[in-house]
Amino acid sequence: MVIRELTPEKYYRLPWNLADNAITWLEPTTKCNLYCEGCYRENDPGGHRPLDDVKEELLAVKKLRKTDGISIAGGEPLIYPDIVELVRFVKEQGWKPIINSNGHALTPELVRDLKDAGLIGFTMHVDSHQRRPGWTGKNELELNELRESLSQMIHKEGKGKIACAFNATIYRDTLDDIPMLTRWAHENIKYVHTMVYILFRCAQGMDKFVPMAKGQPIDARQLMYSDDKWEGSKDILAQEIADKIREDYPDYEPCGYLNGTEDSRSMKWLLGLRVGYKDKILGYMDAKYIEFIQSAHHYLFGTYLAYSRPGLMRNLQYLMPLMLFNKSWRKIFWRVAFNPLRWFRSLRMQSQMIIQPCDVFEDGRQSMCDGCPDAIYYKGRLVWSCRVDELEKFGAFIEACPSSEFKGEAPAKAGMADFRESAENKEALEEVN
Structure with a gap:
């Protein structure tokens, strides 16, 4: 049931684009130490790249x-042997280094080393569809213990100077955990600055489509996101996540978004910003606030804002003057002003992001994220990082040709889950663990 329809016309269309964006994706390695069901990258035991090659790529990105x-992602970046030096190089280039990790290899010493090298933030991927030693089979509620351990380690060893985000891939069987995860993030607002929900996608419905590359049918079983386990499952949409959040937080309202390349009203990246304390959310930022922040940051620093230091996400009383021209801040000001017990408490902000990956329409069109922040450098151009495997294996992005329009002999049905259990993947995991 739709609790309240998402209305993109009321949100700020984030100004991110191919040439000017908040974030850029980097993969110094494709070797990993865990199996994640929703991962789109093949685990390569020899996936560590020479540091000099990675630096050259970054210099090309700058142009x-x-x-x-x-x-900085992967693979698992924390097992990349030159990760500290890479973070230092990114910082020296004037960028904010951010590490996307599963956290399995994180240690207090490594947090300290990365902080000294200039790390701005961690985004930790923790969900129940991972095979994590000691945690396999745990549900999302039980995994909160791990999330708390990681967030508190980052806070303690990072001296409160490293932002901490968590993302979770959301499947049909974990959709009902959204209210609980949103509450957990709220209760840990001191340590957790961002919560990200990534909606699971895989290549399915291949009885309706013939996968094509360069005008020829191909066998899509080679792709990591080809999995017939989920055949027939309806893709989750951002609206469903918003409805689940509103079960516990009825006032939840996003403020900014990115649309799809084929659907201007789709919510591909949906940003919400909430302000309050661990026991009470006072309100949500509106479209004018995020427009002001993005525009001001670009005017002052030349880039659209990505991660902020934790110090800027707490003691937000310094932003109260914005109430003079911003409606959402006026609401929060009065909710603080009329309760003296709140005057001297640290007011905090936490962001919530919903990411809705590729949508495939009945006619075969694929709606990607327009202005995607997770673009990666590939052979002289920037491409969607979630689909770079297609370029590596087939030399082109896969097109979905409706079966009714295909003339010729189609390949074997795509979506064979046994490929994901290949000897290569098992070898990679065994080598690390």
């Missing part, structure tokens, strides 16, 4: 794109 932060 193609203005960016505030570099998301």
Whole structure:
């Protein structure tokens, strides 16, 4: 049931684009130490790249794109042998280094080393569809213990100077956990600055489509996101996540978004900003606030804002003057002003992001994220990082040709889950663990 329809016309269309964006994606390695069901990258035991090659890629990115932060991902970046030096290099180039990790290899010493190298933030991927030693089979509620451990380690060893975000891939069988996860993030607003929900996607419905590349049918079983386990499952949409959040937080309202390349009203990246304390959310920022912040940051620093230091997300009383021209801040001001017990408490902000990946329409069109922050450098251009495997394996992005329009012999049905259990993947995991 739709609690309240999302209305993009009331939100700020984030100004991020291919040439000027808040974030750019970087993969120094494709080797990983965990299996994640929703991952779109193949685990390569020999996936560590030479540091000099990675630096050259970053210098090439600088010529193609203005960016505030570099998301260092993989693979698992924490097992990349030159991760500290890479973070230092990113910082020296004037960017904010951000690490996207599963957290399995994180240690207090490594947090300290990364802080000293200039790390701005961690985004930790923790969800129940991972095979994590000691945690396999745990549900989302039980995994909160791990989330708390990681967030408090980052806070303690990072001296409160490293932002901490968590993302979770959301599946049909974990959709009902959204209210609980949103509450958990609220209760840990001191340590957790961002909560991200990534809606699961895989190549399915191949009885309706023939996968094509360069005008020829191809066998899509080679892709990590080809999995017939979910065949027939309806894709989750951002509206469903918003409805789940509103079950516990009825006032929840996003403020900014990115639309799809084929659907201007779709919510591909949906940003919400909430302000309050661990026991009470006082309100949500509106479209005018995020427009002001993005525009002001670009005017002052030349880039659209990505991650902020934790110090800017607490003691937000310094932003109260914005009430003079911003409606959402006026609401919060009066809710603080009329309760003296709140006057001297640290007012905090926490962001919530919903990411709705590729949508495939009945006619085969694929709606990607327009202005995607997670673009990666590939052979002289910037491409969607979630689909770079297609370029590596087939030399082109896969097109979905409706079966009714295809003339010729189609390949074997795509979506074979046994490929995801390949000897190569098992070898990679065994080598690390």
